[in-house]
Amino acid sequence: MIEARSLTVAAGAFHLDGITFAVPAGQYGVLMGATGSGKTTLLETICGLKNPLIGQVILHGLDVTGWKPGDRGIGYVPQDGALFRRMTVRQHLSFALWVRRWSGEQIRQRVAELAALVGVAHILDRRPHGLSGGESQRVALGRALSFGPEILCLDEPLSALDDDSRRDLVALLKRVQRETGVTVLHVTHNRVEAEILADYRLRIVEGRVIQTESFAA
Amino acid sequence: MPDVSPSARPAAPASPRPAPAVSADLPLKRPFRAKADGPFYLGLSILAGFYVALIVAMLLADVYYAGLGHFGRILASPNIQFAIKLSLLSCCVTTILAVWVAVPVGYLMSRVKFRGKAFVDAVLDIPIVLPPLVIGLSLLILFRQTPLRALDNYFGIAFDKPAVILAQFAVATAFAVRTMRATFDEMSPRQEQVALTLGCSRSQAFWTIVLPESRMGLLTAATLAWARSLGEFGPILVFAGSTRQRTEVLPVSVHLHLSIGDIEGAVAVSLLMILMAVVVLVVVRVLAGGDWLDRSFRGRRRSRSPDAPGDAPLKEGEGASHD
Numbered sequence: 009m010i011e012a013r014s015l016t017v018a019a020g021a022f023h024l025d026g027i028t029f030a031v032p033a034g035q036y037g038v039l040m041g042a043t044g045s046g047k048t049t050l051l052e053t054i055c056g057l058k059n060p061l062i063g064q065v066i067l068h069g070l071d072v073t074g075w076k077p078g079d080r081g082i083g084y085v086p087q088d089g090a091l092f093r094r095m096t097v098r099q100h101l102s103f104a105l106w107v108r109r110w111s112g113e114q115i116r117q118r119v120a121e122l123a124a125l126v127g128v129a130h131i132l133d134r135r136p137h138g139l140s141g142g143e144s145q146r147v148a149l150g151r152a153l154s155f156g157p158e159i160l161c162l163d164e165p166l167s168a169l170d171d172d173s174r175r176d177l178v179a180l181l182k183r184v185q186r187e188t189g190v191t192v193l194h195v196t197h198n199r200v201e202a203e204i205l206a207d208y209r210l211r212i213v214e215g216r217v218i219q220t221e222s223f224a225a
Numbered sequence: 226m227p228d229v230s231p232s233a234r235p236a237a238p239a240s241p242r243p244a245p246a247v248s249a250d251l252p253l254k255r256p257f258r259a260k261a262d263g264p265f266y267l268g269l270s271i272l273a274g275f276y277v278a279l280i281v282a283m284l285l286a287d288v289y290y291a292g293l294g295h296f297g298r299i300l301a302s303p304n305i306q307f308a309i310k311l312s313l314l315s316c317c318v319t320t321i322l323a324v325w326v327a328v329p330v331g332y333l334m335s336r337v338k339f340r341g342k343a344f345v346d347a348v349l350d351i352p353i354v355l356p357p358l359v360i361g362l363s364l365l366i367l368f369r370q371t372p373l374r375a376l377d378n379y380f381g382i383a384f385d386k387p388a389v390i391l392a393q394f395a396v397a398t399a400f401a402v403r404t405m406r407a408t409f410d411e412m413s414p415r416q417e418q419v420a421l422t423l424g425c426s427r428s429q430a431f432w433t434i435v436l437p438e439s440r441m442g443l444l445t446a447a448t449l450a451w452a453r454s455l456g457e458f459g460p461i462l463v464f465a466g467s468t469r470q471r472t473e474v475l476p477v478s479v480h481l482h483l484s485i486g487d488i489e490g491a492v493a494v495s496l497l498m499i500l501m502a503v504v505v506l507v508v509v510r511v512l513a514g515g516d517w518l519d520r521s522f523r524g525r526r527r528s529r530s531p532d533a534p535g536d537a538p539l540k541e542g543e544g545a546s547h548d
Contacts, residue, residue, distance in 0.1 A: 052418075055418075055422050056421075056422075057418045057421065057422070076421070077418070077421040077422045078421055078422060078423065078424035078425060078426070080422075082422055083422070084418070084419060084422040086415045086418065086419060087415075088415070090413065090415035090416050090418070090419050091416075092416055092420075092434055092438075093416075093438055094437045094438060103420075103423055103433075104423035104424055107423060107424045107425055107429065108424060151419070151423070152419075152422075152423075154423075155423065155424065
């Protein structure tokens with residue numbers, strides 16, 4: 009469960025004002041809003057990359073406000089993927105495990121698992137600069153899932169893709185969410201994306217979340 | 226062309242197909258024509274040509290004036306051999322110190338907001354805008370104050386080799402800091418942020434993500450610091466003096482030769498410095514272009530467009546792997 013309680017965040021020109029919402033555990037939440045409405049700021053606050061002035065971030069019933077990003081157990085895919093330019097795909101997938109001091113054998117197994125899950129087994133030794141948009145997003149997704157987080161925050165993961173890769177990735181996101189049971193908060197300005205993916209829909213307007221609709225059966 | 230000219234118009238009705246809409250309503254002569262680009266490029270190349278010619282002419286004049294005979298004489302002099310060694314050593318030490326300081330300062334200035342940042346920013350630029358002699362004088366005065374004076378008396382800093390390095394360091398670091406700051410400014414913080422969410426501490430993110438990605442900037446900063454140090458003269462003259470076999474770096478040699486009227490010698494030493502600077506620049510350029518140092522820099526430039534057509538087969542492969 010991803011929960012925000014009256015989050016107020018100042019970020020440059022605008023600020024988020026008393027945001028309150030919740031995405032139930034194991035659901036695919038899509039947060040919609042126009043460009044510049046503060047979606048990215050909200051995601052960063054939930055991930056712990058920005059501190060709120062007021063309010064709490066609650067993940068699975070735990071108040072994590074003020075925790076370090078790495079302690080929150082959130083897989084984060086920022087806009088444009090932000091791959092590490094000098095690392096191979098394999099290194100991307102193993103980075104978080106290396107930080108956690110997993111053994112070589114454990115890492116090998118997990119990387120193989122992840123590569124199969126997000127479909128990057130054939131490009132494990134390539135570096136980001138040769139990858140297509142779709143491949144890059146798969147790597148970013150695999151990297152975010154690598155340490156088995158219970159929560160996934162996606163910032164416009166499909167916006168830079170052509171139609172074909174977008175369709176593939178939508179299917180992948182849906183499948184990954186079902187297989188891992190991860191709770192997702194997916195930010196987008198695209199209504200179609202929201203309608204296909206969302207179990208749970210949120211809308212942000214002028215710094216406030218004004219509407220939530222559940223599509224869950 | 227002929228079908229656009231007015232004389233071709235009578236022929237149009239003869240054609241069985243209807244004439245295109247354009248020829249029916251719009252005037253047939255070209256309505257507007259942008260000015261030619263030639264003069265613009267000509268202007269650019271004249272200005273650039275003058276400057277490049279000036280630099281090349283200066284160097285050629287040096288070579289012509291000094292001649293190879295003086296060059297041999299200079300190289301054989303033990304004083305100059307000492308100056309070469311001291312210059313190389315002090316520049317390398319200074320470069321290491323400068324980069325060592327510039328990386329954290331540049332990172333701090335680029336990523337962290339703090340009170341008084343504008344002030345610190347201005348202070349960091351002082352060595353760049355201050356007259357070199359004033360820097361040397363200030364260093365000298367500083368080491369005459371009580372706490373540092375004791376240090377100076379004990380280690381012998383002023384008018385000795387540490388003073389050479391300190392004088393070079395004071396200026397070169399300012400340039401290295403600017404370069405590193407610009408490097409970090411250009412780098413998106415997103416990679417670091419992702420590393421933080423993956424469980425890195427700030428320092429892990431810095432060492433594993435930020436520093437490897439800033440390699441080109443590091444190289445530029447080091448080159449700049451090295452080149453500045455090689456040419457450093459004013460502060461060294463005031464703070465370290467110009468003692469033969471002690472604080473004589475190459476610019477000081479030029480000065481010493483000039484002061485006794487040995488202009489050919491001064492020019493020969495200058496040529497030596499030019500040669501050293503050129504060698505370092507070329508080596509760095511080659512290293513920077515080398516595959517081992519920066520694969521992605523070259524790769525990105527090369528792969529952007531050729532990769533696009535290659536997308537299709539890859540995508541099929543992807544589809545197969547996850548369906």
